[in-house]
Amino acid sequence: MALLCAATAVAAMLYLSKPSAQIAEPEYKPVSIDVTTAVKETVRVTVQAQGTVGALRETAIMAEVSGRIIETAENLVVGSFVAEGDVLLRIDPRDYQTSLLRAQASVESAESSLVQEKGRSAVAQREWEKLPSGSQRSQEAKNLYLRKPQLELAEAQLLAAMADLNTARDRLERTIIRAPYNSLIRAKHSELGQFVGAGSRLIDVFSVDQAEVRLPIPQSKLDYLELPGVEGYTEEHVIDLYTDVAGQIKHWKAMLHRTEGVFDDRSRVLYTVARIEDPYALSSPGAEPLRLGTFVNADIEGREFSSIVVLPRHILRAGNSLWIVDDSNILRNRQVSVLRTDGDEIFVSAGLAEGEQVSLTAVDNSLNGQSVSINKSTPSDELREEPSLTLPAETDQQAEQAATAAVAQ
Structure with missing residues (x-):
């Protein structure tokens, strides 16, 4: 009991002697x-x-004439560069050379016919001039007498023969396939010895001068x-x-x-x-x-x-x-x-x-x-x-x- 009282007294003394609290500003x-x-x-x-x-340009080169491919360029392989105008392949030209000769012969025949008709027309002109003035009839009759229709026919036949000659030359030229511009070969669809028809796809190329x-x-x-x-x-x-x-x-x-x-x-x-x-x-x-x-x-x-x-x-x-x-x-x-x-x-x-x-x-x-x-x-x-x-x-x-x-x- 005495110990408890002593502890209580000590606690009371400590409480009473504590310092006062101070509030500090934060x-x-x-x-x-x-x-x-x-x-x-x-x-x-x-x-x-x-x-x-x-x-920039890409072209599928097509055959414009039919025939067998008889020659290809050494660099006709995918990825190869070709210059404008280089020959890429050739198609058998013999049939087209024959057509060209026939067209040339037709032109010469038409020229000969025209020369003969001009001669006949000149003779008719001289005869017409010798006729009495009263016997000369209408203009249509004069034209027939002077062989003008025959002369015009001969001239037309010559023009047709010359047109056929140009066509034969173009077809013969088309047996040679050339590069259209400086290009690189993208794809190849034909080979040596192959027969191709007009419109057959031969080669795909694209230009190398410019790209986009x-x-x-x-x-x-x-x-x-x-x-x-x-x-x-x-x-x-x-x-x-x-x-x-x-x-x-x-x-x-x-x-x-x-x-x-x-x-x-x-x-x-x-x-x-x-x-x-x-x-x-x-x-x-x-x-x-x-x-x-x-x-x-x-x-x-x-x-x-x-x-x-x-x-x-x-x-x-x-x-x-x-x-x-x-x-x-x-x-x-x-x-x-x-x-x-x-x-x-x-x-x-x-x-x-x-x-x-x-x-x-x-x-x-x-x-x-x-x-x-x-x-x-x-x-x-x-x-x-x-x-x-x-x-x-x-x-x-x-x-x-x-x-x-x-x-x-």
Whole structure:
């Protein structure tokens, strides 16, 4: 009992001797953030597109006469280059040489007949002039007497014979099959000793002097480009084509030539066509050839836009909002207008003034209106390497999905 009383007394003494409590004011430490200073720039839009290199001209060479193939060129193989006018194969010409001889003989016979008829007509003219004036009858009778109908018939027969001669020469010439232009042989449908009829497909070739690539431009990106009218591009518009070749990026220069003028029914894209000179580098030994069928990327330079602020994409919040630090270092939420979102960058066209500070640090929504401290400030034009806006290529599947969504709405 005594022990309990002693413990109670000690506890009472400790309680009575405790110091009085002091209420301390909470200390607020501003959040430290990194910011970028808005710098307005003039940027030129570069739209990316993709396409497959195709032939400017492609011809299926057909037989114009029938016969057996008696000769083929040594380089008449798939993938071989042939120059304009090179002989590719020959069809047996003997029947057509015979037809030519007969046509020549017919011409000589018609010429002889015409000469004889002219002589008879001259004799008739002299006889007619000797007749008394009273015995001369009508003009029709005179023409018959002077053998004018027979003379006209002989002239017509000569013209017909000459036409047959020209046809025979053409048919004989068509037994020789030549390359229509500088080309590469894509396919071969005939062989030595084969009999072919008129209209038979012999060889498929395509031109190697020029090539084309169709580049799809979605409707959403047309405003970024300066597209021509129906007359095509009146000035030079050089674009860069590139692709991966054996692990290395190869580049080729191309010229925009025209647009196809209609939207694709399925993907809702407009095709612009670029033309490549000497794609197989035949006149530039050592250069990398751009073979037909190559899938390439293209950078198409478009319009310039002024007063654009380029910022990292990760700082853009829902509803196109950014954290802005005002002159009092207070964090404010602000909605801006975004011209384009591309890769790791956004391009702000309105809502930011020159020199305003934009937070690069992701902060919680609860800090809206709170004071912050700036750790580091960087001008916005130093945050990026290239001063151009590149819009990524849109695949046909993406374009088709976008068109489907637009129709559904």
